[in-house]
Amino acid sequence: MDTLSVAFKPPFPFLQYHVMNQEGYFEQLDPDIEATNFANEGLTIVSAYSDGDIDLAFMGITPAIKMKSKDVPGKVTAANHKNGFVVFAHEDFAALWDEHGANAFRVFREKNGRKFKFSTFPKGSVAFILLHYWLREELGISPDLVDIEPMAGGSPVKRSLLSGNVDGTVIMEPIPTALEQRGAPFERITWAGSFMSGQPGGIMFMHDRLWDDHPDIAKSVITQHSRATETIQEQPAIAAEAVSKAKGDKLPTKIARKALRSKASNYISDPAQITESTQLFAAQMEELGQIDSGVSTDKLFERSLYDDIAE
16 A cells, blocks of 8 residues: 545544644554645545545544445544533523523523524534534423524634624534633533533544555554554643644644643543444434434444554
8 A cells, every 4th residue: 555545624623633744653654645634625524535535534423423324434443532522602691501500591582582592513513413412312402492503614603602693502622712712701511521421523434445455554543543642641732733733823822732621622542432422423313314324333433453552
């Protein structure tokens, strides 16, 4: 194998990619790396992967579930992080939440004459599915108490909060930290780890042909991924520098460092840590019509590669 085709996007859930790239961990692999930043492409990672153009994709768990529901070849071979989202709401609602808990949504409607409005990432994204799970399964909130507006990504969600067009969101780092540093009137009212232990987010998805035809390279990829996770955990300043370089002026290193100290920054490699909660996601996606039927753990995950290097 001469070239390994890697797909990624800049956000925090794919931090292992940035560390592997900036610290030269990819150079430890035999093939040359052909990396594509899909934040700059009209084609989605899912489309490119489904066309057979990608060997390795740093992506969210929900598109991985969608692909496996359609029998696209490949599996999750490593997790990137868990419990990585917070519910972020205007400080006025945060006060109602502290006093009333889940009933705050009803109190908000009575007080303001309208529903509480969330902005979130596109339909089918991790944030979108997690928000629905939290409202429906955890809180039992009726749809007549909230509006949910999917948006095209982190920047539109951030703008919707700052403009006052919405009241809250479910979001991953570093956006909450960046807004807090600006003094924006929003607070973290809860965290994914408090209502879904092991909540899945970013993952590494590997094409079947890589471990079928080149098992040594496949294991080496997992080894370098695990090495990147250790760097994030033990040397967060290096990780902050890597992701800040990847995002440019949009993310100062100071903000990245602070965001990595958040309890929503839980970086891992072992896919076993997210398998159980992933089934909750798959069930929610099926209920929302995102997939036709559930996707089993065995169909979605290949844990043997990580288990081999962890021995």
